[in-house]
Protein backbone atom coordinates (compact mmCIF):
# COMPACT_ATOMS: atom_id res chain seq x y z
CA UNK A 1 0.00 0.00 0.00
CA UNK A 2 2.73 2.59 0.80
CA UNK A 3 4.20 1.87 -2.68
CA UNK A 4 0.86 2.59 -4.34
CA UNK A 5 0.53 5.79 -2.27
CA UNK A 6 3.97 6.99 -3.40
CA UNK A 7 3.16 6.06 -6.99
CA UNK A 8 -0.02 8.16 -7.03
CA UNK A 9 1.74 11.07 -5.31
CA UNK A 10 4.52 10.87 -7.96
CA UNK A 11 1.87 10.72 -10.71
CA UNK A 12 0.20 13.81 -9.22
CA UNK A 13 3.34 15.75 -10.26
CA UNK A 14 3.59 14.25 -13.77
CA UNK A 15 2.98 17.14 -16.19
CA UNK A 16 2.43 15.28 -19.50
CA UNK A 17 -0.04 12.88 -17.86
CA UNK A 18 -1.75 15.84 -16.20
CA UNK A 19 -2.17 17.66 -19.53
CA UNK A 20 -3.52 14.52 -21.15
CA UNK A 21 -6.01 13.76 -18.36
CA UNK A 22 -7.29 17.31 -17.89
CA UNK A 23 -8.07 17.54 -21.58
CA UNK A 24 -9.68 14.13 -21.96
CA UNK A 25 -13.40 13.46 -21.61
CA UNK A 26 -12.64 10.23 -19.79
CA UNK A 27 -10.57 12.11 -17.19
CA UNK A 28 -13.28 14.70 -16.63
CA UNK A 29 -15.89 11.97 -16.27
CA UNK A 30 -13.83 9.98 -13.73
CA UNK A 31 -12.97 13.05 -11.68
CA UNK A 32 -16.64 14.03 -11.32
CA UNK A 33 -16.95 11.72 -8.32
CA UNK A 34 -14.66 14.04 -6.31
CA UNK A 35 -14.87 17.34 -8.23
CA UNK A 36 -18.02 19.49 -8.53
CA UNK A 37 -17.74 20.48 -12.17
CA UNK A 38 -15.43 22.80 -14.07
CA UNK A 39 -17.25 26.14 -13.50
CA UNK A 40 -18.32 28.41 -10.61
CA UNK A 41 -22.00 27.86 -11.36
CA UNK A 42 -21.71 24.07 -10.99
CA UNK A 43 -19.89 24.48 -7.69
CA UNK A 44 -22.59 26.83 -6.35
CA UNK A 45 -25.32 24.39 -7.41
CA UNK A 46 -23.48 21.60 -5.60
CA UNK A 47 -23.07 23.81 -2.52
CA UNK A 48 -26.79 24.48 -2.51
CA UNK A 49 -27.65 20.78 -2.80
CA UNK A 50 -25.20 19.92 0.01
CA UNK A 51 -26.62 22.75 2.20
CA UNK A 52 -30.11 21.33 1.68
CA UNK A 53 -28.94 18.18 3.49
CA UNK A 54 -27.98 20.28 6.52
CA UNK A 55 -24.28 20.19 5.61
CA UNK A 56 -22.11 23.31 5.32
CA UNK A 57 -19.56 23.72 2.51
CA UNK A 58 -16.11 25.12 1.87
CA UNK A 59 -15.39 25.87 -1.79
CA UNK A 60 -12.02 25.21 -3.38
CA UNK A 61 -11.22 26.63 -6.81
CA UNK A 62 -8.68 24.00 -7.87
CA UNK A 63 -5.18 25.04 -8.80
CA UNK A 64 -1.77 25.32 -7.15
CA UNK A 65 1.68 26.77 -7.90
CA UNK A 66 0.92 29.54 -10.39
CA UNK A 67 3.79 30.76 -12.55
CA UNK A 68 2.92 34.44 -13.04
CA UNK A 69 1.50 37.35 -11.07
CA UNK A 70 -1.36 37.68 -13.56
CA UNK A 71 -2.29 34.04 -12.99
CA UNK A 72 -2.34 34.58 -9.21
CA UNK A 73 -4.67 37.58 -9.62
CA UNK A 74 -6.95 35.57 -11.94
CA UNK A 75 -7.12 32.79 -9.34
CA UNK A 76 -8.00 35.28 -6.61
CA UNK A 77 -10.64 36.86 -8.82
CA UNK A 78 -12.54 33.55 -8.91
CA UNK A 79 -12.60 33.57 -5.10
CA UNK A 80 -13.84 37.19 -5.02
CA UNK A 81 -16.67 36.16 -7.35
CA UNK A 82 -17.42 33.18 -5.11
CA UNK A 83 -17.66 35.37 -2.00
CA UNK A 84 -20.13 37.72 -3.73
CA UNK A 85 -22.23 34.93 -5.20
CA UNK A 86 -22.31 32.94 -1.95
CA UNK A 87 -23.57 36.07 -0.16
CA UNK A 88 -26.15 36.83 -2.87
CA UNK A 89 -27.56 33.29 -2.68
CA UNK A 90 -27.23 33.11 1.10
CA UNK A 91 -25.32 29.83 0.90
CA UNK A 92 -23.57 28.33 3.92
CA UNK A 93 -20.20 28.16 2.19
CA UNK A 94 -16.70 29.28 3.18
CA UNK A 95 -13.72 29.36 0.81
CA UNK A 96 -10.52 27.28 1.00
CA UNK A 97 -7.42 28.76 -0.60
CA UNK A 98 -3.88 27.52 -1.33
CA UNK A 99 -1.17 30.17 -0.99
CA UNK A 100 0.85 28.75 -3.92
CA UNK A 101 -2.19 29.54 -6.08
CA UNK A 102 -1.97 33.12 -4.79
CA UNK A 103 1.67 33.32 -5.91
CA UNK A 104 3.54 32.20 -2.76
CA UNK A 105 6.35 30.60 -4.74
CA UNK A 106 6.80 33.73 -6.86
CA UNK A 107 6.78 36.13 -3.91
CA UNK A 108 5.46 35.73 -0.35
CA UNK A 109 4.58 39.46 -0.33
CA UNK A 110 2.43 39.03 -3.44
CA UNK A 111 0.60 36.03 -1.92
CA UNK A 112 0.08 37.91 1.34
CA UNK A 113 -1.37 41.02 -0.27
CA UNK A 114 -3.69 39.01 -2.56
CA UNK A 115 -4.83 36.89 0.39
CA UNK A 116 -5.29 39.97 2.55
CA UNK A 117 -7.84 41.37 0.11
CA UNK A 118 -9.65 38.01 0.08
CA UNK A 119 -9.67 37.90 3.88
CA UNK A 120 -11.04 41.44 4.05
CA UNK A 121 -13.71 40.57 1.49
CA UNK A 122 -14.64 37.47 3.54
CA UNK A 123 -14.83 39.62 6.68
CA UNK A 124 -17.01 42.24 4.95
CA UNK A 125 -19.44 39.57 3.68
CA UNK A 126 -19.56 37.78 7.04
CA UNK A 127 -17.75 34.80 5.56
CA UNK A 128 -14.54 32.91 6.32
CA UNK A 129 -11.37 31.99 4.42
CA UNK A 130 -9.42 28.85 5.28
CA UNK A 131 -5.82 28.61 4.14
CA UNK A 132 -5.09 25.01 3.11
CA UNK A 133 -1.71 23.61 4.13
CA UNK A 134 0.65 22.40 1.41
CA UNK A 135 3.97 20.57 1.73
CA UNK A 136 6.27 21.08 4.71
CA UNK A 137 8.62 23.53 2.92
CA UNK A 138 5.72 25.99 3.12
CA UNK A 139 4.41 25.39 6.66
CA UNK A 140 6.25 28.24 8.38
CA UNK A 141 5.62 30.89 5.74
CA UNK A 142 1.93 29.88 5.57
CA UNK A 143 1.51 30.17 9.35
CA UNK A 144 3.33 33.51 9.41
CA UNK A 145 1.02 34.97 6.76
CA UNK A 146 -2.13 33.67 8.47
CA UNK A 147 -0.98 35.14 11.81
CA UNK A 148 -0.40 38.57 10.31
CA UNK A 149 -3.75 38.56 8.50
CA UNK A 150 -5.57 37.37 11.62
CA UNK A 151 -4.02 40.25 13.57
CA UNK A 152 -5.33 42.75 10.99
CA UNK A 153 -8.53 44.48 12.27
CA UNK A 154 -10.21 44.22 8.85
CA UNK A 155 -9.86 40.45 8.65
CA UNK A 156 -9.56 39.39 12.29
CA UNK A 157 -11.48 36.19 13.02
CA UNK A 158 -12.31 35.64 9.33
CA UNK A 159 -9.20 33.63 8.50
CA UNK A 160 -8.06 30.22 9.69
CA UNK A 161 -5.45 27.65 8.76
CA UNK A 162 -4.87 23.90 8.41
CA UNK A 163 -2.57 21.81 10.60
CA UNK A 164 -1.37 18.36 9.54
CA UNK A 165 -1.14 15.73 12.29
CA UNK A 166 1.67 13.88 10.47
CA UNK A 167 4.19 16.68 11.14
CA UNK A 168 6.28 16.49 14.35
CA UNK A 169 6.02 20.27 14.75
CA UNK A 170 2.21 20.34 14.78
CA UNK A 171 1.68 20.09 18.52
CA UNK A 172 3.72 23.25 19.10
CA UNK A 173 1.90 24.98 16.22
CA UNK A 174 -1.50 24.02 17.64
CA UNK A 175 -0.53 25.37 21.09
CA UNK A 176 0.49 28.68 19.56
CA UNK A 177 -2.57 29.00 17.30
CA UNK A 178 -4.89 28.27 20.23
CA UNK A 179 -3.13 30.96 22.28
CA UNK A 180 -3.66 33.43 19.42
CA UNK A 181 -7.33 32.49 18.95
CA UNK A 182 -6.85 31.32 15.35
CA UNK A 183 -9.29 28.74 14.01
CA UNK A 184 -7.66 25.45 12.97
CA UNK A 185 -8.73 22.69 10.60
CA UNK A 186 -6.89 19.57 11.70
CA UNK A 187 -6.22 16.87 9.09
CA UNK A 188 -3.74 13.97 8.86
CA UNK A 189 -1.77 15.41 5.91
CA UNK A 190 -1.77 14.49 2.22
CA UNK A 191 1.78 15.12 0.93
CA UNK A 192 4.82 12.85 0.76
CA UNK A 193 7.10 14.02 3.58
CA UNK A 194 10.53 12.78 4.71
CA UNK A 195 10.82 10.91 8.02
CA UNK A 196 12.83 13.86 9.32
CA UNK A 197 9.71 16.03 9.49
CA UNK A 198 6.72 13.67 9.60
CA UNK A 199 5.72 10.45 11.36
CA UNK A 200 6.25 7.68 8.82
CA UNK A 201 3.85 5.24 10.54
CA UNK A 202 0.06 5.62 10.26
CA UNK A 203 -0.41 4.52 13.87
CA UNK A 204 1.67 7.50 15.08
CA UNK A 205 -0.17 9.94 12.80
CA UNK A 206 -3.50 8.64 14.15
CA UNK A 207 -2.33 8.96 17.74
CA UNK A 208 -1.17 12.53 17.12
CA UNK A 209 -4.43 13.36 15.35
CA UNK A 210 -6.40 12.31 18.46
CA UNK A 211 -4.01 14.18 20.80
CA UNK A 212 -4.29 17.40 18.78
CA UNK A 213 -8.07 17.01 18.39
CA UNK A 214 -8.45 16.90 22.19
CA UNK A 215 -6.32 20.05 22.55
CA UNK A 216 -8.50 21.84 20.00
CA UNK A 217 -11.73 20.64 21.60
CA UNK A 218 -10.55 21.96 24.98
CA UNK A 219 -9.80 25.42 23.59
CA UNK A 220 -12.43 28.19 23.62
CA UNK A 221 -12.11 28.69 19.84
CA UNK A 222 -14.32 26.96 17.22
CA UNK A 223 -12.21 24.44 15.26
CA UNK A 224 -12.70 21.83 12.53
CA UNK A 225 -11.65 18.19 12.63
CA UNK A 226 -11.22 16.91 9.08
CA UNK A 227 -11.20 13.15 8.71
CA UNK A 228 -13.17 10.22 7.26
CA UNK A 229 -11.61 7.82 9.72
CA UNK A 230 -14.25 6.08 11.88
CA UNK A 231 -11.75 5.55 14.70
CA UNK A 232 -10.82 9.27 14.80
CA UNK A 233 -14.48 10.30 14.72
CA UNK A 234 -15.39 7.87 17.53
CA UNK A 235 -12.51 9.16 19.67
CA UNK A 236 -13.56 12.79 19.12
CA UNK A 237 -17.20 12.07 19.94
CA UNK A 238 -16.38 10.25 23.15
CA UNK A 239 -13.84 12.90 24.30
CA UNK A 240 -16.43 15.63 23.69
CA UNK A 241 -19.16 13.70 25.53
CA UNK A 242 -16.90 12.88 28.51
CA UNK A 243 -15.75 16.50 28.85
CA UNK A 244 -19.13 18.17 28.37
CA UNK A 245 -18.11 19.78 25.06
CA UNK A 246 -21.25 20.64 23.07
CA UNK A 247 -21.50 19.41 19.44
CA UNK A 248 -22.02 23.08 18.46
CA UNK A 249 -18.48 23.91 19.68
CA UNK A 250 -16.69 22.23 16.73
CA UNK A 251 -17.34 20.76 13.29
CA UNK A 252 -16.36 17.67 11.38
CA UNK A 253 -15.11 18.20 7.84
CA UNK A 254 -14.96 15.71 4.97
CA UNK A 255 -14.24 15.78 1.26
CA UNK A 256 -16.96 15.94 -1.38
CA UNK A 257 -17.85 12.46 -2.63
CA UNK A 258 -16.21 10.57 0.24
CA UNK A 259 -18.21 8.72 2.92
CA UNK A 260 -21.45 10.49 2.12
CA UNK A 261 -23.46 8.16 4.41
CA UNK A 262 -21.23 9.04 7.34
CA UNK A 263 -21.66 12.77 6.63
CA UNK A 264 -25.45 12.41 6.77
CA UNK A 265 -25.35 10.18 9.85
CA UNK A 266 -23.31 12.74 11.80
CA UNK A 267 -25.80 15.47 10.91
CA UNK A 268 -28.68 13.26 12.09
CA UNK A 269 -26.81 12.72 15.36
CA UNK A 270 -26.66 16.50 15.87
CA UNK A 271 -23.04 17.19 14.85
CA UNK A 272 -21.99 19.99 12.54
CA UNK A 273 -20.49 18.84 9.25
CA UNK A 274 -18.81 20.80 6.47
CA UNK A 275 -17.86 19.33 3.10
CA UNK A 276 -14.89 20.52 1.07
CA UNK A 277 -16.15 21.05 -2.49
CA UNK A 278 -13.42 21.44 -5.14
CA UNK A 279 -14.18 22.58 -8.67
CA UNK A 280 -12.38 23.79 -11.79
CA UNK A 281 -10.35 22.47 -14.67
CA UNK A 282 -7.10 22.08 -12.67
CA UNK A 283 -8.44 18.97 -10.95
CA UNK A 284 -5.63 16.52 -11.71
CA UNK A 285 -3.24 16.83 -8.67
CA UNK A 286 -6.21 16.93 -6.27
CA UNK A 287 -7.72 13.82 -7.84
CA UNK A 288 -4.40 11.93 -7.71
CA UNK A 289 -3.98 12.73 -3.98
CA UNK A 290 -7.44 11.22 -3.36
CA UNK A 291 -6.36 8.04 -5.18
CA UNK A 292 -3.13 8.02 -3.13
CA UNK A 293 -5.15 8.09 0.10
CA UNK A 294 -7.15 5.09 -0.97
CA UNK A 295 -5.83 3.18 -4.00
CA UNK A 296 -9.01 1.04 -3.86
CA UNK A 297 -10.71 4.14 -5.32
CA UNK A 298 -9.28 3.12 -8.70
CA UNK A 299 -11.30 -0.11 -8.60
CA UNK A 300 -14.32 1.78 -7.31
CA UNK A 301 -14.12 4.37 -10.11
CA UNK A 302 -13.55 1.73 -12.79
CA UNK A 303 -16.55 -0.29 -11.59
CA UNK A 304 -18.82 2.75 -11.63
CA UNK A 305 -17.46 3.86 -14.98
CA UNK A 306 -18.22 0.59 -16.73
CA UNK A 307 -21.61 0.31 -15.02
CA UNK A 308 -22.84 3.71 -16.22
Ligand code: FDA
Pocket residue numbers: 131132133134162164187188189190191226227228229230253254255258259275276289290291293294297
Ligand atom coordinates in the same frame (compact mmCIF):
# COMPACT_ATOMS: atom_id res chain seq x y z
P1 FDA B 1 -7.25 7.86 6.43
O1 FDA B 1 -6.48 8.24 5.22
O2 FDA B 1 -6.59 7.05 7.47
O3 FDA B 1 -8.58 7.16 5.95
C1 FDA B 1 -9.54 6.62 6.86
C2 FDA B 1 -10.66 5.99 6.05
O4 FDA B 1 -11.37 7.03 5.36
C3 FDA B 1 -10.18 5.06 4.93
O5 FDA B 1 -10.00 3.77 5.38
C4 FDA B 1 -11.32 5.19 3.94
O6 FDA B 1 -12.41 4.38 4.35
C5 FDA B 1 -11.72 6.63 4.06
N1 FDA B 1 -11.01 7.49 3.09
C6 FDA B 1 -9.97 8.32 3.32
N2 FDA B 1 -9.58 8.94 2.19
C7 FDA B 1 -10.39 8.47 1.22
C8 FDA B 1 -10.49 8.70 -0.17
N3 FDA B 1 -9.68 9.53 -0.81
N4 FDA B 1 -11.44 8.03 -0.86
C9 FDA B 1 -12.29 7.19 -0.23
N5 FDA B 1 -12.25 6.91 1.08
C10 FDA B 1 -11.32 7.54 1.80
N6 FDA B 1 -4.46 17.61 3.57
C11 FDA B 1 -3.44 18.50 3.56
O7 FDA B 1 -2.28 18.09 3.54
N7 FDA B 1 -3.69 19.85 3.55
C12 FDA B 1 -4.97 20.34 3.60
O8 FDA B 1 -5.15 21.56 3.61
C13 FDA B 1 -6.05 19.40 3.65
N8 FDA B 1 -7.34 19.84 3.69
C14 FDA B 1 -8.35 18.92 3.91
C15 FDA B 1 -9.67 19.34 4.09
C16 FDA B 1 -10.65 18.43 4.39
C17 FDA B 1 -12.05 18.93 4.64
C18 FDA B 1 -10.35 17.04 4.47
C19 FDA B 1 -11.40 16.03 4.84
C20 FDA B 1 -9.07 16.61 4.24
C21 FDA B 1 -8.06 17.52 3.93
N9 FDA B 1 -6.77 17.09 3.68
C22 FDA B 1 -5.75 18.03 3.62
C23 FDA B 1 -6.48 15.65 3.40
C24 FDA B 1 -6.06 14.91 4.64
O9 FDA B 1 -4.77 15.31 5.02
C25 FDA B 1 -6.04 13.38 4.40
O10 FDA B 1 -5.15 13.08 3.35
C26 FDA B 1 -7.40 12.80 4.05
O11 FDA B 1 -8.43 13.41 4.78
C27 FDA B 1 -7.43 11.29 4.37
O12 FDA B 1 -7.22 11.08 5.73
P2 FDA B 1 -8.35 10.54 6.74
O13 FDA B 1 -8.28 11.37 7.97
O14 FDA B 1 -9.66 10.51 6.09
O15 FDA B 1 -7.84 9.12 7.20
